[in-house]
Amino acid sequence: MFKRNTIQLCKLAAVKGATRRSFASAASAPSTARASYLLAGAAALAGSSAAYYYHHVAQTQSGLIQAESSAPSAKTALAKTVVTTTDEGVRLVQPETTCPPFPAQLDLPQDKYQLLGVGVRTVSFLSFHVYALGIYIAERDRQLAHDVLAEAKVLDPEHEGSLESALLDHDQSTKIISHLLDHDISLDLRIVPVRNTDFSHLRDGFVRQILAHPLFKQLSRLEDEAVGESLGAGVNDLKVAFSRKLKAPKSTILHMTRLKTGELAMSYYQGKNEKDAEVLELGIVKDKNLSKILMLQYLAGKNVSSESARVNAVEGLAKL
The missing domain is CATH 3.50.70.10 (Chalcone isomerase)
Incomplete structure (x- = not known):
């Protein structure tokens, strides 16, 4: 699930990057696309980590964690x-x-x-x-x-x-x-x-x-x-x-x-x-x-x- 969501986010970032590239020079296009992919991946990872953290804290505070x-x-x-x-x-x-x-x-x-x-x-x-x-x-x-x-x-x-x-x-x-x-x-x-x-x-x-x-x-x-x-x-x-x-x-x-x-x-x-x-x-x-x-x-x-x-x-x- 994490991998699939990351790929979808990366694709969305790529589309946005393509739109921006229509207003940019051809020489800067590869660099912009790579940056978009990296930013999208980092955002997905941060979101997943935050979701796990708050879920884990909620479980711990409610006494559900057994480990x-x-x-x-x-x-x-x-x-x-x-x-x-x-x-x-x-x-x-x-x-x-x-x-x-x-x-x-x-x-x-x-x-x-x-x-x-x-x-x-x-x-x-x-x-x-x-x-x-x-x-x-x-x-x-x-x-x-x-x-x-x-x-x-x-x-x-x-x-x-x-x-x-x-x-x-x-x-x-x-x-x-x-x-x-x-x-x-x-x-x-x-x-x-x-x-x-x-x-x-x-x-x-x-x-x-x-x-x-x-x-x-x-x-x-x-x-x-x-x-x-x-x-x-x-x-x-x-x-x-x-x-x-x-x-x-x-x-x-x-x-x-x-x-x-x-x-x-x-x-x-x-x-x-x-x-x-x-x-x-x-x-x-x-x-x-x-x-x-x-x-x-x-x-x-x-x-x-x-x-x-x-x-x-x-x-x-x-x-x-």
């Missing part, structure tokens, strides 16, 4: 966080977006959790903020995590550099975080929308991330039917958990907690804090591989869901 991306590199993605302490002595961490700050400690029904790092999930093109997130570790697992991370050098004796640099490396981070999760370390994702959304959008985003993850593809190719069936059931459990036709206004809270059993428990808090909010238990995904893939999506590999959250969480892990 999501994270920042290009760890160095540029480190979020500027602000740490404050309330009069009651509660330490709060504010990510670089508009949302309520994240408490440094959480007291969830499953366990007490400590914040590793916060960040922002953005969508492509204009980098709109979708949600803020905090990555937490169970307090009782801190020592175990310390011991497991101390063994990280064994995973690749030839790796040179700090643990933090290894956790920022695409391949090394996947090995180390997988090793950590295989020791039944409990982690929690606290997700806070920064713009109004709904459960169907959240569901589609999580499912898309999981299906695109290299580990999911690897497990799907195995000839072990039990693994495949369990993983498929896990994806279905995740979809069912978000099957409610509910809105998710900005500043509400979603918890996705990987338990020590490897199961994924999900709770939605309809309020800006856990104390005053109405809690909806969304369900549990029993497949351990699915919860592992979800945590890897935020902490390891090449295309993480939030580079800023990964960088800050890596710093928190390294301090353990």
Whole structure:
């Protein structure tokens, strides 16, 4: 379509050029025709680009765009966080977006959790903020995590550099975080929308991330039917958990907690804090591989869901 419109515009410009050439000298005719063709082509290209731009912006602003991306590199993605302490002595961490700050400690029904790092999930093109997130570790697992991370050098004796640099490396981070999760370390994702959304959008985003993850593809190719069936059931459990036709206004809270059993428990808090909010238990995904893939999506590999959250969480892990 673009090519056909360009040709038509060029033909129209040529006709106009021919009319002008009747009043010009024969010597200048070739130059005038070439100029008309070039101007017509440039106008068509500019029109097409402008139409695409405004269409894309309209889609993005209406929330229709589904493609999501994270920042290009760890160095540029480190979020500027602000740490404050309330009069009651509660330490709060504010990510670089508009949302309520994240408490440094959480007291969830499953366990007490400590914040590793916060960040922002953005969508492509204009980098709109979708949600803020905090990555937490169970307090009782801190020592175990310390011991497991101390063994990280064994995973690749030839790796040179700090643990933090290894956790920022695409391949090394996947090995180390997988090793950590295989020791039944409990982690929690606290997700806070920064713009109004709904459960169907959240569901589609999580499912898309999981299906695109290299580990999911690897497990799907195995000839072990039990693994495949369990993983498929896990994806279905995740979809069912978000099957409610509910809105998710900005500043509400979603918890996705990987338990020590490897199961994924999900709770939605309809309020800006856990104390005053109405809690909806969304369900549990029993497949351990699915919860592992979800945590890897935020902490390891090449295309993480939030580079800023990964960088800050890596710093928190390294301090353990």
